[in-house]
Amino acid sequence: MLESTVAAIRPLDETAMAAARELQGRLTKPAGSLGALEPLSVRLAGLAGTCPPPLPEPAAVAIFAGDHGVHAQGVTPWPQEVTAQMIANFVAGGAVVNAFARQAGASVTVVDVGVATPLPVAPTADPAGPRLVAANVRAGTRDLTVTAALTRDEARAAVETGIRIAGELVDAGAGILLTGDMGIGNTTPAAALIAAFTGVDPAAATGRGTGVDDETYARKVGVVRAALDRHAPDPADPLGVLAAVGGLEHAALAGLVLGAAARRVPVLLDGVIAVSAALAAAAFAPDAVGAMVAGHRSAEPGATAALRHLGLDPLIDLGLRLGEGTGALLALPVVTGAVRVLHEVATFDSAGVAEK
Secondary structure, eight states, rough: OOHHHHHOOOOOOHHHHHHHHHHHBBSSSOOTTTTTTTHHHHHHHHTTSSSOOOOOOSEEEEEEOOOOGGGGGOOSSTTTTTHHHHHHHHHHSSHHHHHHHHHTOOOOEEEEEEOOOOOOSOOOOOTTTTTTEEOOOSOOOTTTTTTTTOOHHHHHHHHHHHHHHHHHHHHHTTTEEEEEOOOTTTTTHHHHHHHHHHOHHHHOOOOTTTOOOHHHHHHHHHHHHHHHHHHOOTTOOOOHHHHHHOOOHHHHHHHHHHHHTTTTOOOOOOOOHHHHHHHHHHOOOOOGGGEEEEOOSSSSSSHHHHHHHHTOSBOOOOOOOOTTHHHHHHHHHHHHHHHHHHHHOBBHHHTTTOOO
């Protein structure tokens, strides 16, 4: 599945992008006056292969959840059980991501791809509310400071879970996919992934996650550095990088991005976990970047390094660091607006407005 998905990913359609640029130039507004929305609309036309591209709706958030063996190194003060407890909160509709999803009219799918604690809720398939999917590859990763976090087969299984979920959501009618994540300690493997793929120093890739103190932050940077020194992951081998220092939710998110790109559907990236996974997706298939839209700039420093490496500019910058898909949901109306302009704004000719 992974190889066939990567093989299906193609460059953006230059003809459709040229048509979108030409249309932007004829709309009743000064050229370039919509700033970043204009190149975004052009890129989405290239992804869809038509101008104007389809409106990015309905939206579907996919939250991948997993636990981490590196939790044993004291990289976060939060107990690991919180991952499973938050899944129950997602399914009950009580988290921030649920509130923002209701506002945006987006569906929420929660995928247990690697939670260590038994879940307090059962898998669901209720299309009217948040859905929980059981797809646990293993009960959390191994401690990446001691050994590889995953085997290559486990990493592949998680990536292919993300590909499968992307296909299911698109087949159900989703016009845009949004990334979400949950996993206590998951900013540590995210930092390791970012440092591995971009080459930045671990200190520049590592942030304070849920807001750790100076002592815990220093320990966290040391853990990331030690893991990279131990495994020396090769960025040309994305599956190997995910296996060595990644998390199950990171691998699944990489698969979601690949699955969306193969289906020519945009994927709106959330924060640092999502962009660390996006680096892996881009390493598998460079053209997958064409399907990526950076929803926001996470307060985690590694997110900026990852976005710079991907060549993506975030749509909003609110100092967010929650995860879950919250920043992507807040950026969703911006993406929709960029496309709606091409559908609904009159041209100078059709409106009878004089050009300069």
